[in-house]
Amino acid sequence: MENICKNISQKNIISIACVNTQKHITISGNKYAITKAIKIFKILGAKIIPLNINIPIHCILMKPIIKQFHNLLNTIKIKKPIIPYVNNVDVKFETHPEKIKNALIRHIYCTVHWYNCMKYIEKKHIFNFIEFNTCNILNKFSQHITKKNNVITLYNQQMLDIALKKYLFKT
Structure with a gap:
């Protein structure tokens, strides 16, 4: 799946948005690239479920709003959490407020690793x-x-x- 996205994104923008389970992976990008990827994935036997989302979340196409989101986050005081925040981009716990803000910003345009987060948390016996x-x-x-x-x-x-x-x- 990652190779197909890389090949398509040489001329268009497409990336893996979320790895939710080993069998459930979402992609994000511009419409042409998504349409092309769907055709390839169907040929390869993948089950396709289009999501009713109008924005390319967890994709570099979201980078233009990063400054605006960063400014919004700066209006919010994030305190050190009692329970660690699970950074689902880097797959680790965060407790430092600035690192949490940074992770929230990158969450918008980076792949979310839900499956790896759940495995990480499971290893911590949570x-x-x-x-x-x-x-x-x-x-x-x-x-x-x-x-x-x-x-x-x-x-x-x-x-x-x-x-x-x-x-x-x-x-």
Whole structure:
């Protein structure tokens, strides 16, 4: 998959956006390059599921907004977290606020290594997760990686209350 993206991107821009599982990988780029890649991947037997996304997220095409996003992040005070932030670009924990900001910026235009992050976290013997999302897609991906995970997806106040009782207010 990486070689196909490199060959196509010699004239167009396309890259691997996310490695979610060993069998679920997303690509991002300009429309022509994506269309060309889809044709090649179909010939090779890949299952294609187009995503309803109108921006080339996790791709260098997003670099023009980096300064604007950086300025926005500078208006937010990020404190040293109690629980380390999982940098899904470099696949490591971050605790320094500036490194977290840098990782968030690069998250916009670099490949997200969700699969490797889950394996990294698993090696650290961490199996309880809270996902902040309107759907539980990361939960579904994590179940393909390891069956040990206990994931709760928060998408409204009721789910937040359940998570707080379950994880923070154990009696």
